[in-house]
Amino acid sequence: MAEPGTHRTSPVSFVRRGGRMSDAQERAWEELSPFYRFDAPRDSASTSVHPDARFIPEQEYGRTAPFIVEIGSGQGHAIVSAATARPDTDFLAVEVYVGGLARTMLDADREGAKNLRVIEANAPEVLETLLPEGSADEIWIFFSDPWHKKRHHKRRMIKDGFGATAGRALRDGGVLRLATDWEDYALQMREVMDAAPEFARAFDAEWAERFDGRAMTAFERKGIEKGRDIRDLTYRRVAR
Known part of the structure; x- marks a missing residue:
């Protein structure tokens, strides 16, 4: 249980699911x-990030990009596809399910995508403290859990206050x-x-066009x- 003052002061947007990894996933993890x-x-x-920890992109990837x-x-399909297609850009996959991260690493290794890193962590903590302020050029959130029952809406990631976090x-x-x-x-x-005062729309119609960089x-498809x-x-992030 979280102690007072730690990150776990509000419901997380996920439920940890069990399930054995395949032999290939186990090997990938190791x-x-x-x-x-x-x-x-x-x-x-287990998915909390210590508030003093930092992920410095230039250090982790060995370059500025x-x-x-x-x-x-x-499972990493979208981000591995993007990392493979864009070797001049660095990518970070944030996920809480180790099986999905293992699959992401397997596919990245098979494709030779060396510009990708993964982290098992609660996403808001990554955005709030782990990443340096203003370090990301884009943040992608595709098909996050909708928590469709009304009593569970408090678990949705995109809710009041998320603008400040992102x-x-x-x-x-940034986008x-x-x-x-x-x-x-x-x-x-x-x-x-x-x-959210931190953001302005980057689309003119009712909804944005489908992002063509999303595999x-x-x-x-389902x-x-x-x-x-x-x-x-x-x-788009407005100027500070």
Whole structure:
């Protein structure tokens, strides 16, 4: 249980799920972690990040380059595709499920994507303290858990106050990209971000155009097959 003053003062947007990793995933976790995984110092829980810990992109990647963070990277299909296509850009995958991170490392290694790192951590803590202020060029949050039951809406990641959390990590002019296949969550996202003083819309219509840098994943395809519309939102960090 979190102690007073630690990060766990509000509900997290995930539930840790069990499940055994495959032999390949186990090997990836052991063999590929030294290169790909940022082993964050912990605070009060297994996915907590100690508030004094820092992820310095220039140190982790050994260069200065555009830096993109994906929150809730799942199995890593979108971020591995992007990292492979954009070797001049550095990517960080933030996820709480070790099986997904192991798969991400396996695929990145197979594709030769050396510009990718992964971290097992509660995303708001990554944005609030782990990353240097203004260090990210883009933050991606694609298909985060919609927590569709009303009593669980407090667990949604994009809610009141998220603008300040994401805005801290983004540089001035940086981009926040969102996508969901749940209409009521899309409406909440738009309401929250439209009201956030740290951001301004980067789209003119009711919804943003589909981000062409987002690889089509099985998750997105499943939503389409079930008849749900995919809604994108894009916001730009205003000058501090």
